[in-house]
Structures are given as C-alpha cells and as structure tokens.
Amino acid sequence: MFAVGTFAIIAALTVFDRVLAANTVGTLAILLLAVLGFLNGRPEWLDLGITYGVLNLIGTLAILKFFRHGDLARDAEEEDA
Amino acid sequence: MSLIVDLASWALILAGSFFIMAGAIGMLRLPDVYTRMHSASVIDTMGAGFLFAGLMLQAGFSQVTLKLLFILLLFFFTGPVITHALAQAAMIAKIKPELDEDRRDRPLDANGAAAGEGRQS
Amino acid sequence: MRVISLSVVLYLFWLALSGYFKPFLLIAGLLSTVAVVLVARRMRLLDSEGHPAHLLPAASTYWPWLLWEIIKAGWSVTKAVLRPTLAISPTLTRVVASQRTPAGIVTYANSITLTPGTITTGVKDTVLTVHAFERGGAIDLEEGGMDARVTRFERGA
Secondary structure, eight states, X not given: OHHHHHHHHHHOSSHHHHHHHHHHHHHHHHXXXXXXXXXXXXXXXXXXXXXXXXXXXXXXXXXXXHHHHSOSSOXXXXXXX | OHHHHHHHHHHHHHHHHHHHHHHHHHHHHOSSHHHHHHXXXXXXXXXXXXXXXXXXXXXXXXXXXXXXXXXXXXXXXXXXXXXXXXXXXXXXXXXXXXXSEEETTSOOOHHHHTTXXXXXX | OHHHHHHHHHHHHHXXXXXXXXXXXXXXXXXXXXXXXXXXXXXXXXXXXXXXXGGHHHHHHHHHHHHHHHHHHHHHHHHHHHSTTOOOOOEEEEEEOOOSSHHHHHHHHHHHHHSTTEEEEEEETTEEEEEESSHHHHHHHHHTHHHHHHHHHHTTO
C-alpha cells in the first residue's frame, strides 16, 4: 500500500496529484500505526496517531496555501477569489 | 459471547481493509485529479471507519475506544476540509476536469433567485 | 455560557486523553484549559460559528443519518471503481443551499464532500459548485434531499 502511495507521489502529473497522494499516505500511516499498535499489544501508539492526524491536516493546508499564493503568511480575507 | 464479538470485529477489520484496497486501486485507475479525490475519500471514510469500528470492538469499553473514536472524528472533520481545499485549489489553477456532462449552467429553481440574500452573518 | 461549555468540554477531553488522575496532572489540565479558553476569547472565536454548542442535540440524530448516507454512497463508488469497464460519469453541477447561517452552509458543504462520490469545489454565497463521480449522485443532490435534512438540522431538530 505504501509502495502504491509512494509511486503515486513520484509518478503524479500535477502538484495536486502529489498533495492528494501525500495526504493519503499520511492517512494510511495512521491506520497502520493503529493496527500495529493493537497487534503488538501497545495501544498507546494511538496517541502518535492523533498527532500524525493533526500534522497531516496542517501540512496539507500549508502546502496548498503555499502553492496558491507562494507565501504562507497571508490572510484569507485579503483575497479577491 | 466473546467469540461472537471477535468474529464481528474481524469482519469489520476485513471490510475496512477491502475498502482501503478498493480506494488504492481506484487512485491508480481513475483518469484525473477530481475523480482520484473521490477514491481517496473512500479510504478516508469507509476504510478508516470500518477498520476503527473493528478495533473498537477488540478494545472493549475503555480509554482506547475513546481515543479510536477521537481519531475517527478527526478524520471525519478534517477529511472534507482537505478535500475541499484541494478541489478548490485545483479549480482555481484551472485544471480541467474530465467531464461527461457539465450541468453548471442549469437554471436554478425558485430558491436560487434569492441566492445571496436572506443570509445573516 | 459558551465559555463554560468550552471549558467543560476541554477539561473532559484532557482527562479522556491522559487517563491519569494524579493531582499534578489534574492541575496542569485545569491551567491549560483556562489558557486555551482565554486565548479563544481574545481571538473572538467563541461565537455561534466558532463553537456551535447549540447544535449538539440536533447532531445526535443527524450524524447517524449522515453515516448511513456515507455507507451507501461509498459502496456505490467502490462498485464503480472495481468494475472492469470503469463505469464512471463525472459531472459538474450547481446546487442551492437553503441554510440561513454560515455554520449551516458549512455543514451542508462538508456533508457533500464527506460523502464519497461528491465534492464541493466552490462556494459563492449560497450556491455550491459540486463535482460528482457519477451522474446519479449529481441528480440526487439537485433534488435536494440532503439540503432539506441539513436545514432541519440547523433549526435544531
């Protein structure tokens, strides 16, 4: 599954394909972490999963904002859209 | 009793894995960004949902279940935000979706005439 | 009012995630809660949009309904993806949101996006642009079943 995701990141045609693939790999990492935590009898790994989830959200939004404005420090309300 | 719970949880986990596989296959087969997003959202909602439901049954009623529920809620709230941001960014970048039919110009009904009014903010 | 509900929710959240009941950790949680609530107040996030606590009773009936919709839609997308001929018919359409508050419109747009097979790609006032995976999904949205359900949710029923 990760191989598929990584391949999708490398082979993707546009920026948005790459972002989508990266986000999906993040989701899969969380799921894998949860399942492995159960298999090893250490459900504490779920805490790491929560952290990954939050980082995934912020990272993806930051990348999207960067590619749209070329700048991270901009207020959404200044836009003309 | 615990056998039944075990069976149910394994069935749910396998269903989740099936949907994750289906989503991954879809991401490779589908033609453009927008349709791939649909496939990714199958992974986010169906795959994660069924998988975590199965894990919750395994965990029983405890703090672990609460944490699983919280991760699931996180997925369900942030998933659409990310997908929407991605779709809107792709639209603004003028990436043409492959379309069967474009119904954006369809006439809007009676409510549509009032669009933009009567909205408190 | 909202300050109290946010504080209670945040503190319960702290307890649920830590799982320890030592005095030091309880006090640390209390301090963090107060700090977060103060910051949220200063940023003026505590309005009906930032902390829609009044929608909680309605959510208890809305979320199960939405969950069932997600399962139905997800199954149909999965079938379409796995079919050898790839029977998809992507469609762009516009739908009108009949909700009155920003929180209601956001709920509607997010519900559309959360359901596999339909994505909201743009919002302008109350008109949403939707990309649907199959033509049937677009037609269903145009008929407005989900729209009516979300409006009912927004009114608190």
